[in-house]
Amino acid sequence: MGKSESRRRLRLRENLQGYRFLLPWIIGFALFTAAPLAQTFQYSLSNVKVAVTGIELAAIGWQNYTRALFTDPTFVQLLIEYLIETAISVPIILIFSLIIALFLNVPFWGRSIFRTIFFLPVVITSGPVIGELVAQGATSAPQVASSAAVAAFVAQLPALLHEPVQYLLTSFILILWFSGVQILIYLAGLQKIDRFVYEAAAVDGASAWEMFWKITLPSLTTTTLINALYTVITLSHFSENKVIKYIAARIYDVEGGIGYASAMAFLYSLALIVLLVATFMVLRPRVKD
Numbered sequence: 650m651g652k653s654e655s656r657r658r659l660r661l662r663e664n665l666q667g668y669r670f671l672l673p674w675i676i677g678f679a680l681f682t683a684a685p686l687a688q689t690f691q692y693s694l695s696n697v698k699v700a701v702t703g704i705e706l707a708a709i710g711w712q713n714y715t716r717a718l719f720t721d722p723t724f725v726q727l728l729i730e731y732l733i734e735t736a737i738s739v740p741i742i743l744i745f746s747l748i749i750a751l752f753l754n755v756p757f758w759g760r761s762i763f764r765t766i767f768f769l770p771v772v773i774t775s776g777p778v779i780g781e782l783v784a785q786g787a788t789s790a791p792q793v794a795s796s797a798a799v800a801a802f803v804a805q806l807p808a809l810l811h812e813p814v815q816y817l818l819t820s821f822i823l824i825l826w827f828s829g830v831q832i833l834i835y836l837a838g839l840q841k842i843d844r845f846v847y848e849a850a851a852v853d854g855a856s857a858w859e860m861f862w863k864i865t866l867p868s869l870t871t872t873t874l875i876n877a878l879y880t881v882i883t884l885s886h887f888s889e890n891k892v893i894k895y896i897a898a899r900i901y902d903v904e905g906g907i908g909y910a911s912a913m914a915f916l917y918s919l920a921l922i923v924l925l926v927a928t929f930m931v932l933r934p935r936v937k938d
Contacts, residue, residue: 713912
């Protein structure tokens with residue numbers, strides 16, 4: 650009973666410390682985001698017209714939402730592709746990041762230089778630079794998907810997977826560019842693992858492969874969860890994201906305009922939340938009381 654009570658107090662203290670770290674974000678959200686978010690939701694329930702005298706709203710209920718879900722096949726298709734492509738991209742980014750982090754965690758000459766090289770794409774993909782690189786085809790390899798063997802393989806897949814698999818094959822360079830921050834987070838997690846645990850396992854006769862599966866990977870459970878959530882959010886906010894570009898283009902439509910785009914933005918945010926919750930439920934650490 651004493652141990653259970655002390656454990657609950659320790660968990661409460663850790664939770665309070667976590668909320669202290671969240672407090673700056675909560676204050677920033679309340680001051681700068683809550684009001685615009687509420688106004689955007691009001692726009693999504695209205696027919697918005699920009700007049701000389703200002704913005705005019707005419708309430709239309711949930712018509713913008715029903716239009717996006719039931720009469721706009723392009724938006725629904727893009728939303729499905731976004732969910733599938735993200736579900737494919739996240740495991741690839743995590744696996745690649747972990748492999749590179751394992752290599753960079755080994756002491757060797759010039760390790761800091763290689764860390765900088767792998768983090769450099771994070772700087773490059775910021776701002777309009779990535780848009781120009783995508784336009785010039787520097788982030789894709791279309792010749793891979795156009796090969797006869799790959800085309801035959803894709804043709805055997807279900808129709809729903811054709812676009813996501815082709816996206817993966819042609820954009821794997823861009824996908825791997827999103828691994829810089831994840832590599833650093835994995836490195837931090839690897840350096841927190843006690844070396845004596847590996848030494849004790851080696852004395853007991855454990856191989857390097859067994860130590861990876863029984864020590865390294867379980868110790869990185871929380872780190873993997875953080876990286877997965879971060880990757881989902883990064884991919885979802887990417888400026889070249891097809892759903893975001895489609896929503897931005899609909900702002901200037903004669904019919905719907907800002908109100909319709911706001912409704913699609915909320916539906917897209919809902920899809921993102923569902924994806925984050927699913928990721929958390931799959932990768933969350935299982936705590937045994």
